[in-house]
Amino acid sequence: MAQLTLENISKHYGEHAVVDDISLAIEKGQFVALLGPSGCGKTTTLRMIAGFEQLDQGRIVLNDRLLASPQQHIAPEQRNMSMVFQSYALWPHKTVLDNAGYALALRGLRGQPYRDQVFAALEAVNLGHLADRFPQALSGGQRQRVALARCLVSHPDVVLLDEPLANLDVHLRAAMETTFRDFHARTGATFIYVTHDQAEAMAMADRIAVMNHGRLEQWDTPENLYRRPASRWVATFIGKGAVLDVPNHVHGKNLRSDDILNLLSNSGAMHRGAMLVRPEHVSVVDEGIDVTVQHRVYKGERYQYMANLADGQSVTFYHPRLLEHGQAVQVQIEHAWGLDL
Numbered sequence: 001m002a003q004l005t006l007e008n009i010s011k012h013y014g015e016h017a018v019v020d021d022i023s024l025a026i027e028k029g030q031f032v033a034l035l036g037p038s039g040c041g042k043t044t045t046l047r048m049i050a051g052f053e054q055l056d057q058g059r060i061v062l063n064d065r066l067l068a069s070p071q072q073h074i075a076p077e078q079r080n081m082s083m084v085f086q087s088y089a090l091w092p093h094k095t096v097l098d099n100a101g102y103a104l105a106l107r108g109l110r111g112q113p114y115r116d117q118v119f120a121a122l123e124a125v126n127l128g129h130l131a132d133r134f135p136q137a138l139s140g141g142q143r144q145r146v147a148l149a150r151c152l153v154s155h156p157d158v159v160l161l162d163e164p165l166a167n168l169d170v171h172l173r174a175a176m177e178t179t180f181r182d183f184h185a186r187t188g189a190t191f192i193y194v195t196h197d198q199a200e201a202m203a204m205a206d207r208i209a210v211m212n213h214g215r216l217e218q219w220d221t222p223e224n225l226y227r228r229p230a231s232r233w234v235a236t237f238i239g240k241g242a243v244l245d246v247p248n249h250v251h252g253k254n255l256r257s258d259d260i261l262n263l264l265s266n267s268g269a270m271h272r273g274a275m276l277v278r279p280e281h282v283s284v285v286d287e288g289i290d291v292t293v294q295h296r297v298y299k300g301e302r303y304q305y306m307a308n309l310a311d312g313q314s315v316t317f318y319h320p321r322l323l324e325h326g327q328a329v330q331v332q333i334e335h336a337w338g339l340d341l
């Protein structure tokens with residue numbers, strides 16, 4: 001049974017629906033990402049779950065308790081949720097310990113029980129040794145870990161994270177992805193993580209809600225989003241690859257090399273469908289489909305190429321050896337996924 005359900009929730013600003021009829025059923029302990037381009041309504045969805053925004057339509061239910069509907073609005077502090085922001089929002093004049101323990105101090109916890117509980121949270125993010133420092137003397141990643149510890153002390157049912165890595169450099173982001181996953185595993189809490197970075201969502205989440213213009217495009221596992229995107233939009237938003245127009249209806253089909261060869265040999269005809277070709281499914285062979293190399297990017301262990309088919313459509317692929325611009329080669333496409341036109 002789902003722990004947290006969003007049932008057809010919508011939010012309008014004026015005439016404009018920024019969140020448009022979103023439904024999700026989230027299991028207890030799941031790590032969920034809300035993923036989509038800037039302005040697609042991710043943060044507004046998160047803020048509705050947190051209780052910072054009212055709903056215009058639909059319901060939000062946590063553990064059978066109605067949290068929000070157009071008629072009902074439980075206050076944020078009564079939802080047993082905790083939110084981690086991009087900006088950390090740490091008190092500069094409080095130590096790491098007292099920043100993390102703020103919610104417990106507010107509840108009147110003092111002395112050793114207070115220190116023990118806050119230390120447990122700090123240890124969970126490997127910050128026990130910095131308990132007496134002030135935030136100015138911490139790196140960005142350490143500050144973000146204080147913010148995580150702070151949300152952990154109150155044992156929330158649901159942790160809401162709004163682009164928490166956006167201010168960190170690329171190396172630190174990768175390290176923090178591991179921190180978040182460990183933190184999630186330790187707490188057993190449900191995580192809802194907003195990001196516009198698909199690699200980040202794929203690396204951490206069990207399930208991803210892909211949003212576009214306020215609507216839910218697909219609600220699925222990272223593997224399914226990559227292998228079986230429900231729409232052309234998701235296919236191009238998630239991962240690398242080429243979408244090729246084809247003459248037949250192929251939506252939802254797993255296409256093998258013979259099917260692909262047939263589709264491409266008739267590609268001058270009218271287009272009724274499309275297929276997604278990932279670069280790892282394209283290989284250079286002695287005898288196959290004619291392509292002409294257009295573009296090359298050196299990737300260290302291999303090159304990434306873009307090449308044109310005879311009909312002008314292009315595919316991307318990887319190859320260990322150097323190919324020149326304009327060079328004619330033959331490729332085999334082992335696998336493709338059928339999409340609507």
Ligand SMILES: Nc1ncnc2c1ncn2[C@@H]1O[C@H](COP(=O)(O)OP(=O)(O)OP(=O)(O)O)[C@@H](O)[C@H]1O
Nearest residue numbers: 013018036037038039040041042043044045195196
């Ligand atoms: N208070 C508001 N009044 C009017 N429009 C708003 C308000 N808050 C958000 N919007 C608009 O709603 C849309 C969705 O905003 P939201 O912040 O949810 O998007 P997002 O997907 O989180 O984007 P980003 O990744 O850029 O934060 C945007 O077009 C935004 O300009």
